[in-house]
Amino acid sequence: MSTEITTDVVVIGAGPCGLFAAFELGLLDLKCHFIDILDRPGGQCAELYPEKPIYDIPGFPVVTGQDLTDNLMAQIAPFAPEFHFNRMVNSIEKQEDGSFKLETDADEIFHAKVVVIAAGGGSFQPKRPPVEGIEAFENKSVFYSVRKMDDFRDQDVVIVGGGDSALDWTLNLQPIVRSLTLVHRRDAFKAAPASVNKMKEMVAEGKINFLLGQIGKLDGENGQINHVHLTTDAGDLSVPATRLLPFFGLTMKLGPVADWGLELNDNTIKVDTEKFETSVPGIFAIGDINWYPGKLKLILSGFHEAALMAQAAKKIVSPDERVVFQYTTSSTKLQKKLGVA
Amino acid sequence: MKIQVTDQAGDVHELEGLEGWRAMEVIRDWGLNIKAECGGALSCATCHVYVDKDWMDAVGAPSDEEEDMLDSVGDVRSNSRLSCQILMSDALDGLKLTLAPSAAKD
Numbered sequence: 001m002s003t004e005i006t007t008d009v010v011v012i013g014a015g016p017c018g019l020f021a022a023f024e025l026g027l028l029d030l031k032c033h034f035i036d037i038l039d040r041p042g043g044q045c046a047e048l049y050p051e052k053p054i055y056d057i058p059g060f061p062v063v064t065g066q067d068l069t070d071n072l073m074a075q076i077a078p079f080a081p082e083f084h085f086n087r088m089v090n091s092i093e094k095q096e097d098g099s100f101k102l103e104t105d106a107d108e109i110f111h112a113k114v115v116v117i118a119a120g121g122g123s124f125q126p127k128r129p130p131v132e133g134i135e136a137f138e139n140k141s142v143f144y145s146v147r148k149m150d151d152f153r154d155q156d157v158v159i160v161g162g163g164d165s166a167l168d169w170t171l172n173l174q175p176i177v178r179s180l181t182l183v184h185r186r187d188a189f190k191a192a193p194a195s196v197n198k199m200k201e202m203v204a205e206g207k208i209n210f211l212l213g214q215i216g217k218l219d220g221e222n223g224q225i226n227h228v229h230l231t232t233d234a235g236d237l238s239v240p241a242t243r244l245l246p247f248f249g250l251t252m253k254l255g256p257v258a259d260w261g262l263e264l265n266d267n268t269i270k271v272d273t274e275k276f277e278t279s280v281p282g283i284f285a286i287g288d289i290n291w292y293p294g295k296l297k298l299i300l301s302g303f304h305e306a307a308l309m310a311q312a313a314k315k316i317v318s319p320d321e322r323v324v325f326q327y328t329t330s331s332t333k334l335q336k337k338l339g340v341a
Numbered sequence: 342m343k344i345q346v347t348d349q350a351g352d353v354h355e356l357e358g359l360e361g362w363r364a365m366e367v368i369r370d371w372g373l374n375i376k377a378e379c380g381g382a383l384s385c386a387t388c389h390v391y392v393d394k395d396w397m398d399a400v401g402a403p404s405d406e407e408e409d410m411l412d413s414v415g416d417v418r419s420n421s422r423l424s425c426q427i428l429m430s431d432a433l434d435g436l437k438l439t440l441a442p443s444a445a446k447d
């Protein structure tokens with residue numbers, strides 16, 4: 001049975017621009033829920049450059065991607081937005097009463113009066129290794145993440161990669177599989193040293209098989225693999241396999257955003273510059289995902305867009321309420337909301 | 342300064358390399374099939390190229406950080422490099438590169 005959640009605003013994407021939108025919406029008493037395919041907030045800042053310094057955020061001569069994310073999370077904490085991670089928004093449908101129904105791939109339904117698309121460069125999805133015909137096996141015997149451990153019980157599992165995901169799942173799955181082969185292109189791993197040591201012990205004990213190489217062709221039929229071909233320095237090899245788990249990290253894909261019936265400009269959503277509303281009234285788009293003449297894909301621009309969007313969103317959620325413009329420095333009302341007055 | 346780039350379809354392109362630019366920026370500016378998602382921040386590996394054997398010495402070896410990043414593509418060869426880490430200079434006039442399948446846009 002699907003879970004149903006009703007709220008004022010659903011924000012799709014917990015990148016920096018979406019996060020700041022929760023602040024602007026919160027000041028206007030609008031409650032929001034976030035949905036993101038990643039397992040944590042921050043979008044590109046957290047996924048692509050957590051440790052790199054950003055120099056053009058006003059008031060911060062320098063701040064890393066992760067610190068900016070942490071600060072935004074602290075700034076919006078008084079409004080307690082709710083986060084739904086590890087899910088992708090697949091569809092948005094306008095209802096007769098003007099509200100929206102959103103469906104995620106985790107079998108949830110959200111009802112909201114306003115939708116804010118802050119999907120940035122698109123949803124983060126696993127990198128597909130360049131192996132011919134791999135699509136036919138995906139979600140049947142080739143997986144990019146482990147959702148149910150039991151799918152791997154008593155299977156011949158091949159895991160490819162040298163990072164934390166590859167090592168963690170090697171260690172976690174080993175006790176329940178029939179056989180496990182870890183494949184990595186070199187003998188150096190970018191994973192927690194404790195996991196690497198544990199893996200090496202298991203190799204020495206003969207519990208897992210480690211091979212230096214890369215995956216080539218896959219054999220099998222009807223979505224079920226039976227062999228994985230590997231290219232190794234010692235020549236080509238074929239390993240029996242009923243499950244393959246490639247862990248090559250993430251890449252951004254526009255994904256379902258393109259199918260939501262909104263007017264697009266290339267891979268971005270057209271908006272006006274007064275409210276940052278899309279071609280569908282009630283659906284807004286802010287941050288890297290939107291387009292208007294002169295658009296700059298900067299965090300700064302997304303912050304500005306969030307402020308104007310929130311004013312327009314308020315009018316939709318509470319059409320009869322008069323909104324008075326106030327400064328956070330001088331308004332005790334706003335300061336009370338922030339918990340500082 | 343010229344660079345010769347073979348794309349994923351096998352077509353060869355002669356591009357004007359600019360001193361101080363990275364090879365990735367030249368390839369992207371020319372509109373070839375390179376995703377270069379992180380814009381040169383060594384955070385994505387979607388600018389993966391193969392360096393022509395004769396140019397390997399001139400281009401030099403990848404840094405440890407670049408090697409780590411190369412772990413995130415499945416088509417690494419001994420002559421693999423991330424093109425955002427190749428800085429154009431006179432010494433690389435005539436450089437020959439081939440775009441890796443994993444560098445392609447979606």
Ligand SMILES: Cc1cc2nc3c(=O)[nH]c(=O)nc-3n(C[C@H](O)[C@H](O)[C@H](O)COP(=O)(O)OP(=O)(O)OC[C@H]3O[C@@H](n4cnc5c(N)ncnc54)[C@H](O)[C@@H]3O)c2cc1C
Nearest residue numbers: 013015016017037043044089119120121123287288299382
């Ligand atoms: C290496 C690098 C350096 C940068 N340096 C700077 C800089 O110095 N200054 C600057 O201003 N900008 C910089 N940028 C750009 C900046 O990161 C972006 O402008 C910013 O991240 C955009 O924020 P956003 O919130 O719009 O989207 P994003 O950060 O892209 O976040 C979007 C989120 O939405 C999620 N999402 C998308 N679609 C769906 C869906 N259907 N379902 C569920 N979730 C979905 C994604 O998973 C993601 O988490 C840099 C970018 C990179 C890659």
Ligand code: FES
Nearest residue numbers: 381385386388425
């Ligand atoms: S452009 Fe991302 S690593 Fe080169």
